[in-house]
Amino acid sequence: MNASNTRVLLTGPTGFIGGRLLYALDQEGFRVRCLVRISEELVIKRPLKLEPEVAYADLLEPNTLPQAMEGMDAAYYLVHSMGGRSIAETKAFADRDRKCAKNFLKAAEEAGLKRIIYLGGLGETGDKLSKHLASRQEVANILQSGRIQTTALRAAVIIGAGGASFELIRYLAERLPVMMCPRWIKTRSQPIDVQNVISYLVGCLRQPATAGLTLDVGGPDIITYLAMMRIYARVRGLRRFIFTVPLLTPRLSAYWINLITPVPAGIVFPLVEGLKNEVICRENHIRDLIPIELMSMEEAICTALTETEKGPGHLPSRQACFISAKGTWG
Ligand SMILES: NC(=O)c1ccc[n+]([C@@H]2O[C@H](COP(=O)([O-])OP(=O)(O)OC[C@H]3O[C@@H](n4cnc5c(N)ncnc54)[C@H](OP(=O)(O)O)[C@@H]3O)[C@@H](O)[C@H]2O)c1
Numbered sequence: 045m046n047a048s049n050t051r052v053l054l055t056g057p058t059g060f061i062g063g064r065l066l067y068a069l070d071q072e073g074f075r076v077r078c079l080v081r082i083s084e085e086l087v088i089k090r091p092l093k094l095e096p097e098v099a100y101a102d103l104l105e106p107n108t109l110p111q112a113m114e115g116m117d118a119a120y121y122l123v124h125s126m127g128g129r130s131i132a133e134t135k136a137f138a139d140r141d142r143k144c145a146k147n148f149l150k151a152a153e154e155a156g157l158k159r160i161i162y163l164g165g166l167g168e169t170g171d172k173l174s175k176h177l178a179s180r181q182e183v184a185n186i187l188q189s190g191r192i193q194t195t196a197l198r199a200a201v202i203i204g205a206g207g208a209s210f211e212l213i214r215y216l217a218e219r220l221p222v223m224m225c226p227r228w229i230k231t232r233s234q235p236i237d238v239q240n241v242i243s244y245l246v247g248c249l250r251q252p253a254t255a256g257l258t259l260d261v262g263g264p265d266i267i268t269y270l271a272m273m274r275i276y277a278r279v280r281g282l283r284r285f286i287f288t289v290p291l292l293t294p295r296l297s298a299y300w301i302n303l304i305t306p307v308p309a310g311i312v313f314p315l316v317e318g319l320k321n322e323v324i325c326r327e328n329h330i331r332d333l334i335p336i337e338l339m340s341m342e343e344a345i346c347t348a349l350t351e352t353e354k355g356p357g358h359l360p361s362r363q364a365c366f367i368s369a370k371g372t373w374g
Pocket residue numbers: 055056057058059060061062079080081084101102103104121122123124125127144163164165180199200201202203207208209210
């Protein structure tokens with residue numbers, strides 16, 4: 045789509061992915077309208093070329109959506125409902141996410157949008173998917189069931205400052221010199237750098253061949269969570285001893301992680317439950333459609349650490365943190 049004639053509705057602009065995508069779309073010349081919940085405020089952390097429009101609306105309140113959608117050509121769907129302070133608060137996230145997706149699709153169809161781009165999660169339904177990953181797939185199915193050409197990207201852990209999964213890894217590795225971990229620490233995943241994800245999201249809008257497709261996105265490394273912790277510790281120069289304890293259930297480990305890290309219980313529980321599922325790309329078609337240079341896990345961690353220190357958008361120099369020679373991470 046041609047940037048200057050394309051009006052883009054961005055949901056989730058106060059979030060980890062949406063906040064970064066707003067900046068990238070602006071740099072590419074797209075005209076962006078941000079859908080922000082009435083209770084929230086959009087804080088713009090970096091100067092933008094074009095002040096974005098803001099539409100105050102809530103996906104759980106269908107009557108607020110027509111005005112937010114009016115005149116839009118395309119929309120990004122970057123919303124989920126996990127994240128309450130308590131487990132009780134987050135319990136009904138799948139119901140809320142189902143309602144949000146249905147309300148959004150109905151309003152988008154009525155407003156005549158031509159494209160939807162959604163970022164959800166990897167994981168195969170045959171693998172007894174966790175509630176969180178199953179809900180992410182359900183949202184993809186709802187959005188793709190409509191008349192609008194919908195691209196669904198599927199990602200595992202996204203590495204970047206402020207991302208819930210990355211912050212879990214970071215807090216655990218920073219705070220615990222000795223870690224006793226459950227079996228899930230040996231589950232394999234295919235993490236991807238957040239800036240790579242942003243490039244794919246923008247690329248989907250530019251590349252018509254991605255319309256209507258489901259595309260897996262992953263970085264170059266297929267590694268266990270144990271390996272991710274080890275890479276993190278190595279990049280930071282920390283000595284860490286990690287043991288596996290077979291009897292630690294996901295629920296118990298979530299309670300324990302909740303004590304150690306400030307990440308809200310409402311996110312920790314669904315995420316930890318999902319760690320039992322392997323999340324690996326089943327195809328790499330996106331690499332042909334949108335060729336970009338993918339960052340290794342180590343480079344992604346370095347970038348995230350530099351960003352934490354200096355603020356969003358500051359890319360690290362290779363000297364900024366210790367980058368080891370390539371090795372086997374197990
Ligand atoms: N982070 C990762 O590692 C990761 C990995 C794979 C896939 N993803 C996918 O990426 C997408 C974005 O995730 P994220 O990490 O950016 O999440 P996030 O930081 O938690 O942001 C979620 C956004 O959803 C908004 N939202 C929630 N309920 C809403 C509602 N009823 N109406 C309107 N907006 C609502 C929130 O707005 P408020 O500020 O008002 O709460 C927030 O802006 C999700 O689909 C997620 O599954 C993320």
